[in-house]
Amino acid sequence: MxxxxxxxxxxxxxxxxxxxxxxxxxxxxxxxxxxxxxxxEPDIIDEAARAAKAGYTHYGPIQGFEDVRRAVCSYWDRRYGLKSVPEEVQIMAGGVQSVYLGLQALLDPGDEVITAEPCFAPYFDQIYQNRGVIVHLPSSEEEGFVPSAEAIERAVTSRTKVLMICSPGNPTGRVIPRSRMEAIAAVAEKHDLTVFSDEIYDSMVYNGKHVPFASIPGMKERTLTMGGLSKSHCMTGWRIGYAIGPAPLIKIMTLLGANQTYGVNVPTQRAAMYALNNHDxxxxxxxxxxxxxxxxxxxxxxxxxxxxxxxxxxxxxxxxxxxxxxxxxxxxxxxxxxxxxxxxxxxxxxxxxxxxxxxxxxxxxxxxxxxxxxxxxxxxxxxxx
Missing domain, CATH: 3.90.1150.10 (Aspartate Aminotransferase, domain 1)
Structure with missing residues (x-):
């Protein structure tokens, strides 16, 4: 073979x-x-069972049920003030799929993706598999393991299309301060970059509250926020996540996802909606x-x-x-x-x-x-x- x-x-x-x-x-x-x-939690499991018994055993909408997407919007609004609409949300098979689909939607062969490191290692393979070029951007403990806006600026070329960040961070557990986010946002806007912001650990910030990168002025229209219920709601094995981003990008990602997973497990979606609405x-x-x-x-x-x-x-x-x-x-x-x-x-x-x-x-x-x-x-x- x-x-x-x-x-x-x-x-x-x-x-x-x-x-x-x-x-x-x-x-x-x-x-x-x-x-x-x-x-x-047992009541989340019970909700999935109730949904299956009620007939939620058929194909669901490729983008995810609208009420499930609305629950995602509500969660991010009430907790962090990030306002979005269901058209800007895609439900998918784990948060990691949102990275893959986003890269697949945006990258042409040879396009560059800046990875703010240290970072979640599967990013590297996902960029490679989508014919992108990884631009490794290191940071130090003295910088809070977050590269400066100046370092990002120096890494940008005419082929740079995406910047990948994560806060709270994996593997470091560090949180990007709002002031640093604002400086990074200015670079992203200047160079017309799309920012992939991995915020799967949004519920685990120990001083203050989580700040979504998309909530920085001017960033909502150029940010793909990657989230899910694996960490916050202890649902790793359910394989459900989501992305929040500009509606045109979400639309393309949905079409691409239709050819990969054809939507997400339907009882799981119903359980996820219940969890998002009831488990703060x-x-x-x-x-x-x-x-x-x-x-x-x-x-x-x-x-x-x-x-x-x-x-x-x-x-x-x-x-x-x-x-x-x-x-x-x-x-x-x-x-x-x-x-x-x-x-x-x-x-x-x-x-x-x-x-x-x-x-x-x-x-x-x-x-x-x-x-x-x-x-x-x-x-x-x-x-x-």
Missing amino acids: NFAERYAGLKPSGMLKIFQAADADPDIISLGVGEPDFDT RKIEERAKIFRERLAYTAKRLNAMPGIRCPEPEGAFYLFPEIRGTGLSSEAFAWALLEKGRVAVLPGSSFGECGEGYVRIACTCSMENLEKAMDRMDIFLQTLNR
């Missing part, structure tokens, strides 16, 4: 290799997977739990030799510096996995500027976090003898 030439060198990512190794050994405590450990208090309760876990873990990490961890700002990730151990990010992650029985992800998996850091997901119980930190402490004490 002859595969497409552009995929001839396709290999598992460093992230996937660690996930596979951790899954193979039940004794390993995994702090690698970005998935809440909470199950979906629950997501606030879970955000409080994640904040407590992050604070505990950061405190433990900062007491360990060779580790330095900034205070958490958002999401459920920590991105501690491990240069003091003398190991590279990948060497540290594999040594901790094999000797310490704890799985974390090398920061280099999220872009070269992530070298010297690891990503820790505080997505397990406090009991398991305590065990993981005890194991990591022992590992480091042994490492430094």
Whole structure:
């Protein structure tokens, strides 16, 4: 069988290799997977069952049910003041599909996409698969792991079409300040860029409130906001997400999506509408739990030799510096996995500027976090003898 030439060198990512190794050994405590450990709330599950029994078992609208899209609009309006209409929303199979469809709709071969790094690694493959050119834009911890407007300006060429940002950030958990967003917005407007703003962790901001990039003046008409219920409503396995963007872009994305998934699971859509309309208090309760876990873990990490961890700002990730151990990010992650029985992800998996850091997901119980930190402490004490 002859595969497409552009995929001839396709290999598992460093992230996937660690996930596979951790899954193979039940004794390993995994702090690698970005998935809440909470199950979906029972009343959301009941709503899906009710919908199926009521006859929601046929094809649904390709763009998503209008009342489901209206629920997305209502969620973002009441929580963050971002106003939109159902024509500007597409329901899809997980937030990650919104990136793919958006790139497919916008990119011609050779068009450039600036990735503000460190960032969610699947962006890279999605850009490549849509014949785009990745422009890696690194940032430093001193910059809050957010590139400056000046750095973005220098990266722009005549072929630049898209800028990709994420706040709260994966893998860093950092939140882009509004002042930085405004400066980035000025560059996007100057160069007519479309901004892909990954805001899947919108419900997990621990100082102040989440600021949608599309709410910055002049940005709504050039921003694709990517969201979903996987993190906020603990619905990772339901595979439902959405995009909010200019209606002409959403229209093209919908037509493209029709040839891929032909819409989204119908009972899942009904459950998602119920969740969006009724679970604000629950997501606030879970955000409080994640904040407590992050604070505990950061405190433990900062007491360990060779580790330095900034205070958490958002999401459920920590991105501690491990240069003091003398190991590279990948060497540290594999040594901790094999000797310490704890799985974390090398920061280099999220872009070269992530070298010297690891990503820790505080997505397990406090009991398991305590065990993981005890194991990591022992590992480091042994490492430094």
